[in-house]
Amino acid sequence: MKADPRQFRQDSARAIGDPTLRANLRHTLGRIRARRAEALAAIEDVEALRRIGNAIKQESLRRLPRLLEQLEANLVRNGVRVHWAETLAEANGIVLAIARANGVRLAVKGKSMVSEEMELNAFLAEHGIEAIEADLGEYIVQLAGQPPSHIVAPAMHMNRHQVAALFHDKLGAPDVPDIEAMTALARRILREKFQRAGMGITGVNFAIAETGTLCLVENEGNGRMVTTVPPVHVALMGIEKVIARLADLPPLMRLLTRSATGQPISTYFNWISGPRRPGEKDGPREVHLVILDNGRSAIYADAQLRETLDCVRCGACLNICPVFERIGGHAYGSMYMGPIGKLLTPQMAGLGQAGHLVGASTLCGACFEVCPVQIPIPALLLRLRQEASQPSPAGRALVRGAGGARNPAEAMVWKGWQVLHDSAAAYRVFARLAALAGDRLPAFGPLKAWARHRALPRPAPRSLHRLLRDRPGE
């Protein structure tokens, strides 16, 4: 399956027509929503906590260049090698160079959205290096040859029968939908890989500038394995992951795991501040950090769109989204899906590639209500819609591909609308005509497409102006 945001219309229509997918999504999203609600109900004054989360991210972004430099200096002092990449190609090149220098043939991976962004597995495979996903959900979708369908639960679109058939097909396991047995099989296979791998690759949830510490949130222990057993650890992060202080961690963690899975804390919370030190018996001998831009600095330059970078990737906005619930993650054609994906993908890939994703929202506002760091997703979607249909005013940061969705016919309609409302006479004639045409409005062209899933408005036979004028006694 090739991910392509330009296929959104077709892919979302296909997803809506897939009853198995719809049932799987209803089942898992129902569970995950209930868990989040329960976890947040157990603490008081969640709103104030969300404001704190938002304030921490705002403050970190305000000082972003200085914090990145501080993080780098402290990591280097701790023995970590720091690399910077402007583009995905540069980031891939850096990982490959580290792998080659260490003679790596097999790499094991923890969950990393940045590595999905880089399409790192495919890139490494082209260069003769096998990369195996160690998170169970990621392992399942990798076996299936699919991208993840959710940023937290990558295989949530599949049910146990589908996973059993996959394990039967790819691993020769009995085709029995026993979740424990399937998990045990993955454990056995991956334990052997951890021990053979020359390199471990992970993402980063938070990077602490004041100490030079990389934090990794996980439940399975794969993150620990990947960052402990192989001789080399490469961590990948976007520039927005840095926070100033250790003291920022407790409130962000409090928000992150409750919003993501409904847990008060994840099973494992790893703080990595350097490679194996003299005297230590295990841990990697080299730790590298790749800091990736890939369009983020352009997002940063815009005062409003900058809020996109507050995201802590909890997935709560996906879980609550009525659109995501109906189409799942694959239809978005991007590693970032759901409400946050509609913000990130067009800003990274350009509005020309992914512009219509910003239209795939009812603007119901549920995502904003659940977002632990209060990203005003609907307002940002509106802003991107505006960017898509008209070039930004001069002096404002431009989103790549701005104006790309500008439609001359639509622009003409709005121009006509403006003329009608500027002139009382023209408006009167229009209202009269509309009343006469009534419900015989011809549905063709864009109007027909629009009306396929909606009822066309019916102008009343007598306009409001007319009714008011003809009121008895006037």
Added chain:
Amino acid sequence: MSDARTRILERLRRAESVRPYYANTEPAREREWLARQPALGDLAARFTREQELVGGRVLPVAGWDQVPAAVAPWVREFAIGSAATGAVPRLDPLRAHLAGALGVRVLTYDREIEAQRAAIFGVDCGITTVLGAIAETGTLILIPSPAEPRLLSLAPPIHLALLERRALHPTMAAFLESGAFGSGTPGSAAPLVTTPPSNLVMISGPSRTADIELTLTIGVHGPKSLLIALIG
């Protein structure tokens, strides 16, 4: 790649003065918020309840000298035939009891992993001390060291952790304020002055996943059982 670094930082610096669109005046601090939360009550009771909710087992033990006898029932229940510890003198009485009366094969993880990998991955139970714990979430805090390497709490299917009651902190924030991580004062303007430990891990329950149908499954890559002796 220093060019990429310069260009990225320059772009960010140019935009640094941009004022946020929605300015948030909330102080980025958890302290006042925490003060408004309901009291945690007895820390040991809270810790135990939270651990048990995520599938850990907690056993109160009066003192270190009671540990060998106290864990004997676990050795039988979990059929522990082999165990590994670090080179920690404090654990010698426990090791002697395991190897003697309980008939457990005991090995010491005291060489580099390259020389001991198969043995450590093959043992039934890893035994470690811990730095402390967080009562609110039932979380153990480990800072692996030359004496107690990381894999002891990760590779064997059972992890037996020895926690002193006096090392319980109410919250993660309280743990950080205790200064146990580095010697600076977290949260203050003063930067930490010492190098932080290469690895710190917080552990709340046995390894778990919910990646198939959001169904909770215990023991994916890490230990399947987490046993905690709460000492003191």
